[in-house]
Amino acid sequence: MTRVFVPRDAAALAMGAEAVAKALAEHADVVRTGSRGLFWLEPMIEVETPEGRIAYGPVEAADVPGLLADGLLTGTARRLRLGVPEQIPFLARQTRLTFARCGIVDPLSLGDYRAHGGFEGLEKARAMGPAAIVETVLASGLRGRGGAGFPTGIKWKTVAEAKGDRKYIVCNADEGDSGTYADRMMMEGDPFSLVEGMIIAGLAVGATKGYVYTRSEYPHAIDTFDKALDIARRAGLLGGDFDIEQRSGAGAYVCGEETSLLESLEGKRGQVRAKPPLPAHKGLFGQPTVINNLVTLTSLPCILRDGAEHYQALGMGRSRGTMPIQLAGNLKYAGLFEAGFGVTLGELVNDIGGGTRSGRPIRAVQVGGPLGAYFPPALFDTPFDYEAFAARDGLIGHGGVVVFDDTVDMAHQARFAMEFCAAESCGKCTPCRIGSVRGLETVDKILAERDVDANLELLRDLCHTMKFGSLCALGGFIPYPVLSAMNFFPEDFRQATRLAAA
Amino acid sequence: MADRESWNEDRARGVIAAVAVKEGAALPILHALQHVFGCVPLQAEPLVASALNITRAEVHGIVTFYHEFRRSPPGRHVLRLCRAEACQAVGADAVGAHLRSALAIDWHETSRDGAMTLEPVFCLGLCATGPSALLDGDPIGRLDAARVDRMLESLT
Ligand SMILES: Cc1cc2nc3c(=O)[nH]c(=O)nc-3n(C[C@H](O)[C@H](O)[C@H](O)COP(=O)(O)O)c2cc1C
Ligand code: SF4
Ligand code: FES
Numbered sequence: 001m002t003r004v005f006v007p008r009d010a011a012a013l014a015m016g017a018e019a020v021a022k023a024l025a026e027h028a029d030v031v032r033t034g035s036r037g038l039f040w041l042e043p044m045i046e047v048e049t050p051e052g053r054i055a056y057g058p059v060e061a062a063d064v065p066g067l068l069a070d071g072l073l074t075g076t077a078r079r080l081r082l083g084v085p086e087q088i089p090f091l092a093r094q095t096r097l098t099f100a101r102c103g104i105v106d107p108l109s110l111g112d113y114r115a116h117g118g119f120e121g122l123e124k125a126r127a128m129g130p131a132a133i134v135e136t137v138l139a140s141g142l143r144g145r146g147g148a149g150f151p152t153g154i155k156w157k158t159v160a161e162a163k164g165d166r167k168y169i170v171c172n173a174d175e176g177d178s179g180t181y182a183d184r185m186m187m188e189g190d191p192f193s194l195v196e197g198m199i200i201a202g203l204a205v206g207a208t209k210g211y212v213y214t215r216s217e218y219p220h221a222i223d224t225f226d227k228a229l230d231i232a233r234r235a236g237l238l239g240g241d242f243d244i245e246q247r248s249g250a251g252a253y254v255c256g257e258e259t260s261l262l263e264s265l266e267g268k269r270g271q272v273r274a275k276p277p278l279p280a281h282k283g284l285f286g287q288p289t290v291i292n293n294l295v296t297l298t299s300l301p302c303i304l305r306d307g308a309e310h311y312q313a314l315g316m317g318r319s320r321g322t323m324p325i326q327l328a329g330n331l332k333y334a335g336l337f338e339a340g341f342g343v344t345l346g347e348l349v350n351d352i353g354g355g356t357r358s359g360r361p362i363r364a365v366q367v368g369g370p371l372g373a374y375f376p377p378a379l380f381d382t383p384f385d386y387e388a389f390a391a392r393d394g395l396i397g398h399g400g401v402v403v404f405d406d407t408v409d410m411a412h413q414a415r416f417a418m419e420f421c422a423a424e425s426c427g428k429c430t431p432c433r434i435g436s437v438r439g440l441e442t443v444d445k446i447l448a449e450r451d452v453d454a455n456l457e458l459l460r461d462l463c464h465t466m467k468f469g470s471l472c473a474l475g476g477f478i479p480y481p482v483l484s485a486m487n488f489f490p491e492d493f494r495q496a497t498r499l500a501a502a
Numbered sequence: 503m504a505d506r507e508s509w510n511e512d513r514a515r516g517v518i519a520a521v522a523v524k525e526g527a528a529l530p531i532l533h534a535l536q537h538v539f540g541c542v543p544l545q546a547e548p549l550v551a552s553a554l555n556i557t558r559a560e561v562h563g564i565v566t567f568y569h570e571f572r573r574s575p576p577g578r579h580v581l582r583l584c585r586a587e588a589c590q591a592v593g594a595d596a597v598g599a600h601l602r603s604a605l606a607i608d609w610h611e612t613s614r615d616g617a618m619t620l621e622p623v624f625c626l627g628l629c630a631t632g633p634s635a636l637l638d639g640d641p642i643g644r645l646d647a648a649r650v651d652r653m654l655e656s657l658t
Contacts, residue, residue: 010628011630014643218626250570253624328588329629358592
C-alpha cells in the first residue's frame, strides 16, 4: 500500500489529524510523524510517490473520500495539493539543521533516525573524546536557547573541570513562554535527537545520569519521549554508563528558571536559589550539573556531525548558527521558522508570517515570552539577534514571536504581565512578590481613571524597583512588557484616547 | 473521563510506595496520586510525609506551590483553557468569558451537574492554532463561541 504520512503532533491533533488518519487507514499505509511546523496547513499529509513526497493540506476527514477518488495516492488529486513540501515558500526559505528531521521521520523509528543522519554526531563525539567535544561546542559559538544566551561550551567546560561524586545532565523542557513550541515539536517529532544530544553532553563532561524536566501541559510530548527512552534503552543506547529519566512539572512557570527547576527535581517547592553556587558546581543534589534548554541539546548532534565551522558560519554578530523561531498569535502563516540569526522582525511577521490572520494591521509584537517587551512596527527593523534585541530593551528568549492586531488594548496587556508575575512569583524576594501585586493594583487604578498621572509615575517606580531588586529574571524582566506598553502605546493608558481609539 | 477512584488510604499507600524509591520522589508521588484520585486530598499529606520522611507542613508547602495539584476531585470532564498571550491575540479572553457564562462557573470551578471543571493554563505549546485547550487531555484548536457550544453539547 502507498505510504501516507500524517502528523501526530499535538497541534495537528488540535486541528483534526486523528480523524484524518482514521479515514485513511483502510486505504493506505499510514505513518504517523511529527509536524513540519506549517500550522495553518495542518492537518498536512504527505503521500509517497516515485517522484518524492507530495503534500496536501489543510485536510479534513470529510475531504478524504473525495481526495482518494481523485487520485490522492498517486499524488495527482488537484484539490488541496501543495506539491513538494520543501518547495512551499515558508519551508524553502528556511535553514533546517536542528529541525531537519522533524515532520519527516517516524519519531519512534531508530531505523528512520539513522537513515536521516542520526547518531553520526555521537559517533564522531565518541571518536574525538571529551576535551575535543567541548572545544567543538565552544568553536561552534552555540549559545543557550532557553533565553539567557549563555555560551554552551563555557558552561560545559566548567562542569567538565568540576569535581563531584557523580555529574548530571538536565534538559530544561519546561517551555513556559507563551508563543513557544519548539521543545514540544521536537519531543513529539524527533525525540532521538534529544537522546543523542544528552549522550553527547554526558560524554563531554563525564555525567552518568540525565533528567528531562518536561512541563505537564505537554502530555503528548511526555508520552512520545517516554516511548523513545524505552526504545533507546532496549537498543542498548541508554542504561549502561549513561541513562535518562523524564520527570514532569506541575504548572509552575518559575520552574523553567534553572535553580527552581533543580529544586523541583529534588522534590521541593520550586523556589529560586541564590547564585553562587552555580549549578555547574553545585547543581542537582549538590553535584556538578549541566542544565541546558532542549533546543540547545538537540542542536549538538548536527554540530558534532557537520563540524563547528559549518554551524558557526551561519548567523550574525555574536549570535551564531540557526534559531528555530516560533511564529504565533494573530498571524496568517504561523509556524516554526528555523533560520540563521539576522532576519528582521518585520520580515518575520510581514513577509514570512503574512501579516495578521484577522486581516487587520499589526499593532504590537511580543518577542521572548511573558518577560519580553512589546515592539511596535517602528522597531520592525530589529534583526533577530541577542544583542540587537537587548539594545532595544527587548529579548529573544526562547524564540517566540507573538503578533497582535490593532484591537489589542496595551494597558490590558500591561495588567496581564503584572497579574502573571503575581501568580507565578516563587515568593522568595519582596520586589517581585509584593511589587507585582502593587503593580496590578496600580494598573487597575489607571484603568479606573484614578490619579492617572501619579499612578503612571508610581508604576514606573515599581518597575524600576523590580528590575533592580529581584533575584531572578521573573521579577527582573516583567517590567519590560509593562514599560514597553507604557512607552510605545501611551494612548492606551488614558481613558480619553482609549475610547477614541476603540 | 478516565475512571477515577474515590479516596482509599490503603490504595494511596500502594500508589505512594510504587514511586517513593525514586530520587526526589515528591512530584512523581503527587502526580501518581492525582492520576488515581483526580486530586491530592488533604488526607494524603501525612502518608506522603511519612514515605518521604519530611514533615506534613513541608508536604503541604509542596502541594500548594504547584498550580496543577487539585485539592478536591474535578467533574467528569476537565477543560484546560489557555489564557496566555498568543491565545489572547486571537480571542482567548472572549472564549473564556463565554465558557464561564455557559457553564455558570468561574475558573477552577465545576458545573453544577458535575459535568465540567474549567481550569486556566498558561500556554499549551499550541500557540499557532489558538485559542487552544485540552479537553480531558485531547488538544483542541481555533476555539470560538460556536465551537465551545458544540463541544459542550456533545459532552456526557
Ligand atoms: C522565570 C524564568 C523562566 C524560565 N523558563 C525557561 C524555560 O521554560 N526553558 C528554558 O530552557 N529556560 C528557561 N529559563 C532560563 C533558565 O534559567 C536557564 O537559563 C536555561 O535553562 C539554561 O539553558 P541554556 O543555556 O541551554 O539556555 C527561565 C528563566 C527564568 C528566569
Ligand atoms: S524574582 Fe520572583 S520568581 Fe525570581 S526569585 Fe524573586 S520572588 Fe522568586
Ligand atoms: S499561548 Fe495558548 S497555547 Fe501557547
